[in-house]
Amino acid sequence: MNDLAPEYVSARRVLLDALTALEGHLDNLVLVGAQAVYHHSGSADLNVPLMTTDADLAVNTHELADAPEIGGLMRAAGFNPGSNPGHWLAMNGVSVDLMVVPYQAGTTKASARAARIAPHEKLTARIAPGLEPALLDNEIVTIAGLEPGDARTCDLRVAGPAALLTAKAIKIGERLGQAGRQPDRLREKDALDVFRVLQAIEVPDLVRGFAKHREDEHAASATNQALSLFHEHGATSQGLLAQLAATASQGDPVVAPSFAALVNDLLTAVNSSSTT
Template sequence: MSISPEYVAARRVLLDAVAALGEHRDTLVLVGAQAVYHHTGDADLNVPLLTTDADFAVNTANLQDSPEIGSLLRRAGFTPGVNPGHWVNTGDIAVDLMVVPHQAGTTSSTARAARMPPHEKLTARIARGLEPALIDNAYVSISALDPNDDREFRLRVAGPAALLTAKAVKISERLQQAERQPGRLQAKDALDAFRLFQAIETNDLVAGFASHQVESEARAVSAEAIEIYREHAASPGGSIVRLAATAAQDDPTIPPSFAALVTALLSAL
């Protein structure tokens, strides 16, 4: 497996954060690229696994008041970044804490920070798309990628269908913003979605999406994600498909493969 040094460092910082937040560990669900790579490995692509941060959804339904999260992270060497939920260590590697809108403690459409008193106001940011991850997850062992680091923790990792949902919502939002904020559209997100489609059996994805139906917020955002893939990834010329190919150095095999895998899922759902 081809792993970049940045990914090794990001995994080290992920473990630092998990160790620091030990008493809140059951509320954390690993999402983002590190969760994707847990499920996929390198997925037979000539692109190294690369991520420079760690992302967690925080399930505030089970969150205890004490110990205070900001204090724990500061003691572990993290400082709050400019944006809510963005915690940076001394090596400038970040851990992002995110809360879904219906758990965010505010109904303001402009709010960016979740309200989780007595935890400080900027502890976590509000993020749509992670709703399924709160129910579609499983405990797994996550270990260091550095051979000199023997740490290993059991923590919740979002399932493939939950990760595909989060990626779809994120990419769709970025596509809508692309004209005025082109720098926010990351082709890597589309390639991560392709990795999941390529590595996970269609029947397993169907079962994952079915599990989202038990909760109303997860059901709604999951259905939205499926429509996003239908619109932007069910043909070789789709926006998400083209982004994935770009991230893989214009690999000509990706567009037809990606579209075929999405079509197979849509047919099976």
């Protein structure tokens, strides 16, 4: 299905607005989240259009320049800080989320939500585990506008498919832990995004991505955690991840068993590669 939801088109416009503002920091930004997923997966063979209402950027603070100051750039481009650290709202209500991995966050406080990346202002970015692989598993891609009249393009790092599977799995795992007190935090769409990647990317390519993650202790730890979650919740058609994806696909009966089969193929290949 090739239809683009208007929310997705708007989210791309706002992403390009933010990237234009952050031009001096582009080499330290990595596109993650749904827009990165859709870059790799396309529309896939699903009856659900591509849809997202925001843009997610991982900020690699290694060699991040002190100037220009990021918060000031975002404000000058028409963004306002939201209620959470790193959540920047455009005038049309679409958000751009700036995120930093825990080991680069400048604080070890368990309760901390905002990354300390001075001299950039305190609430510029939030701490987000699971993005560690994206900092080394990425490639530069030309991001373009999605609507007539928006001819802008931007060359930007986009997280690889294996890095996106890791990030999505850890995000879902966090929300599973919160489901008891915040059941609305568990979103079916995250599992459907996982399914899109599993459908679109060949297993050997994913295995190579996961192997690359092993080159870094932080990325390896995140990926191991994600693979454990896939094993526990995604390896059967009755597993939570498979069922969430099926719900998000508007009840397509093929999705849950296909999800489980793809997860099992991936886990078998990853286990085989790690023992050779």
